Structures are given as structure tokens and as C-alpha cells.
Amino acid sequence: MNKKDRLLGMDREISRRDFIHDFSLASLGLALPVGVAAQTAAGKPVPNGVNYPPVRTGMRGSHPGAFEVAHALAREGKSFPAPTDVDESYDLVVVGGGISGLAAAYYYRKRFGPDARILILENHDDFGGHAKRNEFHQGGRMRLSWGGTMNLEYPLFSDEVNELLAELGVDIDTLLEGYHFRYGSGPKGKHALFFDAETFGRDELVQDFSFRAGRETDLDDAIDRFPISRESRESLKKFYARRENVFEGKSGDEVDALLRSISYTDFLKKYGGLTDEAADLFIRVTHGYAGVGADSLSAAECIGASVPITHLLGSPHLSGSGATDAGGDVAMFPDGNASIARLLVHALMPAVAPGADASNLALARFDYSKLDDAGAPVRLRLNSTVINVANRDAGTRVTYVNDGRVLRVKAKHSVLACWHAIIPHLCPELPDAQKEAQKYQVKRPLLVTNVLLRNSKAIDKLNLSGAYCPGRLHGAVWVVKGVNTVGYSHEWDDSGTVPVMFWGSIAPPDSTVPVKEQHRASRALLLAMTFEDFEREVRTVLDGMLGPAGFDVQDDILAITVNRWPHGYAYGYLDLWDPDWPEGEAPHEIARRPHGNIAIANADAGAEAYTHVAIDEARRAVSELGNG
Ligand SMILES: Cc1cc2nc3c(=O)[nH]c(=O)nc-3n(C[C@H](O)[C@H](O)[C@H](O)COP(=O)(O)OP(=O)(O)OC[C@H]3O[C@@H](n4cnc5c(N)ncnc54)[C@H](O)[C@@H]3O)c2cc1C
Numbered sequence: 001m002n003k004k005d006r007l008l009g010m011d012r013e014i015s016r017r018d019f020i021h022d023f024s025l026a027s028l029g030l031a032l033p034v035g036v037a038a039q040t041a042a043g044k045p046v047p048n049g050v051n052y053p054p055v056r057t058g059m060r061g062s063h064p065g066a067f068e069v070a071h072a073l074a075r076e077g078k079s080f081p082a083p084t085d086v087d088e089s090y091d092l093v094v095v096g097g098g099i100s101g102l103a104a105a106y107y108y109r110k111r112f113g114p115d116a117r118i119l120i121l122e123n124h125d126d127f128g129g130h131a132k133r134n135e136f137h138q139g140g141r142m143r144l145s146w147g148g149t150m151n152l153e154y155p156l157f158s159d160e161v162n163e164l165l166a167e168l169g170v171d172i173d174t175l176l177e178g179y180h181f182r183y184g185s186g187p188k189g190k191h192a193l194f195f196d197a198e199t200f201g202r203d204e205l206v207q208d209f210s211f212r213a214g215r216e217t218d219l220d221d222a223i224d225r226f227p228i229s230r231e232s233r234e235s236l237k238k239f240y241a242r243r244e245n246v247f248e249g250k251s252g253d254e255v256d257a258l259l260r261s262i263s264y265t266d267f268l269k270k271y272g273g274l275t276d277e278a279a280d281l282f283i284r285v286t287h288g289y290a291g292v293g294a295d296s297l298s299a300a301e302c303i304g305a306s307v308p309i310t311h312l313l314g315s316p317h318l319s320g321s322g323a324t325d326a327g328g329d330v331a332m333f334p335d336g337n338a339s340i341a342r343l344l345v346h347a348l349m350p351a352v353a354p355g356a357d358a359s360n361l362a363l364a365r366f367d368y369s370k371l372d373d374a375g376a377p378v379r380l381r382l383n384s385t386v387i388n389v390a391n392r393d394a395g396t397r398v399t400y401v402n403d404g405r406v407l408r409v410k411a412k413h414s415v416l417a418c419w420h421a422i423i424p425h426l427c428p429e430l431p432d433a434q435k436e437a438q439k440y441q442v443k444r445p446l447l448v449t450n451v452l453l454r455n456s457k458a459i460d461k462l463n464l465s466g467a468y469c470p471g472r473l474h475g476a477v478w479v480v481k482g483v484n485t486v487g488y489s490h491e492w493d494d495s496g497t498v499p500v501m502f503w504g505s506i507a508p509p510d511s512t513v514p515v516k517e518q519h520r521a522s523r524a525l526l527l528a529m530t531f532e533d534f535e536r537e538v539r540t541v542l543d544g545m546l547g548p549a550g551f552d553v554q555d556d557i558l559a560i561t562v563n564r565w566p567h568g569y570a571y572g573y574l575d576l577w578d579p580d581w582p583e584g585e586a587p588h589e590i591a592r593r594p595h596g597n598i599a600i601a602n603a604d605a606g607a608e609a610y611t612h613v614a615i616d617e618a619r620r621a622v623s624e625l626g627n628g
Pocket residue numbers: 070095096097098099100101121122123124128129130131147148149150151152153337384385386387417418419422426446447448565567568569570601602603604609610611612614
């Protein structure tokens with residue numbers, strides 16, 4: 001190990017520390033839920049017996065063991081041994097245990113009755129898909145964070161989504177009362193900008209500065225501290241000070257067309273007067289929200305995102321009205337929308353979490369050994385990758401790989417709630433045009449790395465709630481506090497252990513190539529990175545950002561959970577890269593057509609990366625099934 005890595009604490013056994021701590025807590029009967037198995041930073045289970053995936057640290061999201069079978073099928077065209085028929089028969093088999101698959105099971109029972117026998121097959125070791133709970137116990141109190149899906153974008157919900165959430169006991173007003181996280185606009189701490197030494201020559205934390213700059217104060221002093229050229233700093237100062245309409249005299253349609261045909265960063269240069277260097281600072285701001293850099297998004301798509309633009313479009317505001325660092329009005333659970341997945345699992349399989357409801361959900365114990373109970377009408381089978389779905393004998397046959405075995409079950413109906421890009425490989429009998437349309441869905445790689453810190457003293461000293469990091473792998477970092485809902489509380493004045501969430505995507509090696517090529521290249525980079533690469537990255541940022549305020553990078557990191565999502569956001573059409581299709585002929589509309597007893601769900605079916613879309617598409621898919 002080189003000296004630099006040693007100084008960063010790369011040789012520190014955070015795994016061993018987890019082990020000792022979790023065991024001492026468990027022996028005292030404290031903090032750890034009964035039977036919880038912790039996991040080391042390297043991803044190995046701590047051997048205290050019972051399987052409880054949310055506490056696993058190390059490489060999560062698309063974790064080792066989850067994707068190899070799918071890649072062998074889809075990338076390598078591998079053929080598998082003939083399946084063994086399992087002596088099980090279902091009314092419905094669902095492929096994919098994300099929100100859409102769980103909602104499909106829920107709607108199926110509503111339509112066909114509570115006796116309907118349902119099997120949900122999921123390739124990961126946890127349910128929820130992107131809605132992933134990260135649960136930490138190192139350091140004493142349980143701390144929660146989200147490993148993927150974060151927000152409920154409730155103003156966009158359909159009546160049916162509102163109805164389902166009400167049935168699950170979710171009350172948005174109650175969630176809003178406990179929601180003080182607000183992506184850095186909460187009661188304590190301020191946004192900052194962190195320039196790192198490796199990229200910019202010196203570490204510089206510019207406090208009380210947000211790119212969005214929703215406040216109207218003079219930003220010159222802050223910009224003077226940016227470690228970039230004087231010319232670039234001056235261009236930024238002028239840009240932030242301007243209030244005008246650069247399209248004065250043009251019609252609304254003309255302005256719309258102009259904004260949709262120019263990238264945000266080109267807009268900044270052409271109309272905002274920024275230098276290339278200054279405009280480049282904004283590229284990674286949109287990584288977390290859009291899964292793609294601001295140089296590949298149109299200026300129109302960045303209105304309402306957390307970047308400044310409207311002050312050059314005749315509005316006094318710097319960003320779109322209602323814009324926040326979450327992109328708009330949202331409500332939240334402390335583990336993100338994993339809570340929705342947990343509520344759905346509880347509704348489908350009450351024995352998994354007896355007594356759980358929306359008032360105590362965050363603390364409710366989920367017994368994973370009861371997910372696949374032979375006596376229950378609904379079963380959820382983890383670590384099971386589906387490799388074939390076929391219409392057969394007035395029903396369907398579903399073949400999957402579990403623990404190296406190739407198994408087949410029969411069902412009346414199947415709902416494919418998995419990613420659309422794999423459906424042509426699972427279901428070769430679909431029409432060619434439909435398979436082509438499914439291949440159009442190239443999901444956007446995303447990254448959520450949660451780091452549990454021993455305390456928030458340095459963060460509090462610096463008055464930080466989050467920071468954008470224009471030069472780093474993760475474009476943004478947020479302090480995770482203040483989501484005091486569903487029975488969980490972590491107040492801002494609590495200076496104990498605290499998760500910080502590193503959020504973003506992977507910058508493609510070349511952002512001038514078509515956006516789907518960018519996604520594929522970013523995905524390859526993401527999959528090639530080791531846990532140590534991510535660990536070194538977060539240690540470097542935390543050391544540079546918090547070190548001067550007393551943070552000890554060697555000692556103050558208790559756990560790291562990397563949630564990598566090579567197949568992240570559903571592909572939503574982009575102004576700069578996709579044509580306008582006639583009604584009913586967009587790829588997602590062709591891709592989701594039912595075929596015999598097989599219907600197709602997932603957020604991909606709505607071409608929008610939202611939880612409510614995943615639910616709406618599940619409802620539609622179930623409604624398309626015949627009576628069997
Ligand atoms: C980091 C991140 C942040 C996000 N933040 C938000 C947010 O704040 N708000 C929001 O509304 N949305 C957000 N999303 C979007 C999110 O995708 C949706 O909200 C929603 O969770 C999608 O649900 P889904 O069931 O359609 O897909 P998924 O969650 O992807 O679930 C599909 C499941 O099918 C499984 N699967 C695939 N192929 C197979 C197979 N062959 N066999 C078995 N299983 C298979 C997959 O592994 C996966 O678990 C976020 C996504 C990511 C990645």
C-alpha cells in the first residue's frame with residue numbers, strides 16, 4: 001500500500017470494526033434487530049446467522065452474484081441446460097421484485113382475489129429493485145439512508161397511485177411534516193462547493209454557495225475563491241449578476257425551439273458568456289437528477305433542475321420556479337422508496353413483518369426467511385434470475401436460475417416487471433418490432449455511495465448540508481439527516497453518527513458521442529471499478545472537504561456502502577438525442593404491448609424514471625391480462 005493510501009486510512013479494517021461493534025451490540029440486545037447479520041465492507045457476511053440484506057455494506061446495488069447470469073444470457077448468448085420442472089403452479093409469476101413487480105402482484109390480487117397464487121422472482125438478494133434500504137448499526141444507533149430511489153414526486157401522482165398509497169397507509173401530509181432534509185435547504189447547514197486538489201490544484205471548500213444560487217446576494221467574494229482562471233471567475237460573476245431576457249422579441253415557440261436545440265453548457269457559453277472552463281463546472285450537477293451531464297441535456301431540460309438559467313430568460317429567479325436540489329416538491333421516507341417496497345411486501349406477505357405499518361415501518365423487523373413460504377399465497381424468491389418466459393398450453397412457463405440450478409415453473413399469467421433491455425433475451429417469441437423497441441431502453445448508470453461517519457462535528461463546524469463537487473466521481477454529497485418519518489428520527493442537532501450520501505453517475509469517457517453510447521461506456525467503467533476505487537474516492541473527498549475542520553479520515557469512517565446501478569434510471573427521451581414520435585408509436589409504447597398471457601410493466605414501460613410511473617405501468621399491465 002502506498003503512503004497516500006495509508007494516510008487516507010485505506011488500510012483501516014472498517015470491516016473488522018463492524019464485526020466487533022455489531023457483536024458487542026447484539027450481545028447486549030441493543031440496536032441490531034434480532035437475528036440481523038451485518039456485512040463487512042468487503043461484502044462478506046458477518047457470521048451471526050440470519051440473512052438481513054439491508055445491513056450489508058461493501059458493494060451493493062448491482063452486487064456481485066446478481067447480474068452474472070443475466071450477462072451470460074444477454075451479452076454472451078449463453079445457452080443453459082434444460083430446466084428442471086418445479087412442482088409449483090401459480091396464477092401469476094412476476095419477473096422482477098422492484099416497485100413495479102410488487103405493485104403488479106398487488107393489483108393482480110385486487111383484480112383476481114386474495115387467493116391468487118403469485119410468485120415474484122428477483123435476481124438480487126433483496127427486494128425493491130432500485131428502491132434499496134441501507135441500514136447502519138456501526139456506532140450504536142440505527143442510521144438509515146437510501147441506496148437508490150429517494151423521493152416521492154407526489155405532485156405528479158395519478159389518482160390511482162394516490163389510491164394505492166392511501167391503501168398502504170401512506171399520508172403525504174404526514175411525510176411532509178417530518179421532512180427537513182430538503183437536499184440541503186433544511187433547517188441547518190448550507191450548500192457548499194468543493195474544489196478538489198487533484199482536479200483544481202488545491203482543496204477549496206466554498207461555503208454557503210449553491211450553483212442554483214437561489215439567494216439574491218452578492219456572490220463575487222465566493223466566486224473569487226474558485227481555483228480557476230481569473231477570466232473564468234469574471235465570466236461567472238457577470239453571469240450570476242445578470243437579469244435579462246436573452247431572447248427578447250422572439251415568440252414563445254421560437255424560444256422553446258431554441259432552448260430545446262442547444263445543450264445547457266452551450267447555452268451558458270453562447271448566451272451566458274461563460275468560458276469553457278466555467279461552463280464545465282456545471283456538467284456533473286445534473287448527473288444525479290438526470291443520469292447524464294448538463295452538456296448532454298438541452299437548456300430547456302435544465303429549467304427546474306438545480307442550475308441557473310431563468311435569470312437569462314426574463315425571470316428574476318436564477319433557476320426555475322419551484323426548483324430545489326431534489327428537482328421539485330417531494331416527500332421522503334428515511335430509507336427512500338424502499339419504504340414503499342416494504343409496505344407492498346407487508347401487504348402481500350403479512351407474516352414477513354407482523355405489525356408493520358406506515359407509523360412504525362422504519363423500525364419494523366422484516367423476516368426474510370418468510371418471503372418464500374410454501375404455505376403463503378404470495379411468495380418472493382430472491383437470487384433468482386429469469387432466463388426464459390414463454391406462452392405455453394394456455395398459460396406461461398418461466399425458467400430461472402437459482403443457486404446454479406435451472407428451474408421452471410408454470411403460471412396462468414406472467415408480468416415482466418424487469419428492465420426492458422433484457423426482455424428480447426427472455427422472451428424470443430415476441431414480434432421483432434417489439435424486441436427492437438425494447439432494446440431502445442438503455443438505462444442510465446447511477447451511483448449512490450453511503451458513508452457512515454463517526455459523528456457530524458466537522459460537518460457542523462463548517463455549517464454544511466451538502467456540497468457539489470465539480471471535479472469528482474460523485475457530483476454531489478449530502479448530509480443525511482432530517483427525514484423524521486415512519487417511526488424514525490435523526491434530528492439536525494444530533495451530532496452522533498451520520499450517513500453522508502455521495503450521489504451521481506459516471507462521467508463517460510467521451511460526452512460528445514450519442515447519449516446511449518455514453519451510457520454504455522459509463523456502465524462499463526462502473527462495473528470495472530472495485531470497492532477500493534470507491535473507498536479511495538470517498539476518503540479523498542472527505543479528507544479534503546472536512547479534514548481542516550478536524551475530521552480524521554483514518555478513524556472517523558465507520559462503514560461504506562456502494563450502491564452501483566449500471567442500469568439505473570429508465571431512459572426518458574431527450575431533446576438533443578431523440579425524435580418526436582407519433583402518438584402510440586414511441587418505442588416504450590411498442591415495447592410494452594401484451595403478448596398472449598404475458599404483460600409488460602416496469603418504469604421502462606412509461607419511459608420515465610419514477611416510482612409512480614413504475615406503479616402506473618404495473619396497473620396497466622395487470623389490466624391487460626385476460627381472464628385466464
Ligand atoms: C439511484 C436511483 C435514484 C432514483 N431516485 C428516484 C427518485 O427519487 N424518485 C423516483 O420516483 N424514482 C427514482 N428512481 C427511479 C426508480 O427506477 C423508480 O422509482 C422505480 O424504483 C423503478 O421501479 P421498477 O420496478 O420499474 O424497476 P426496478 O427498481 O429496476 O426493478 C426491476 C427489478 O427487476 C429485476 N430484474 C431484471 N431482470 C431480471 C431477471 N431476468 N430476473 C429477475 N429479476 C430481474 C431487477 O434486478 C430489479 O430488481 C431512482 C433510481 C435510481 C437507480
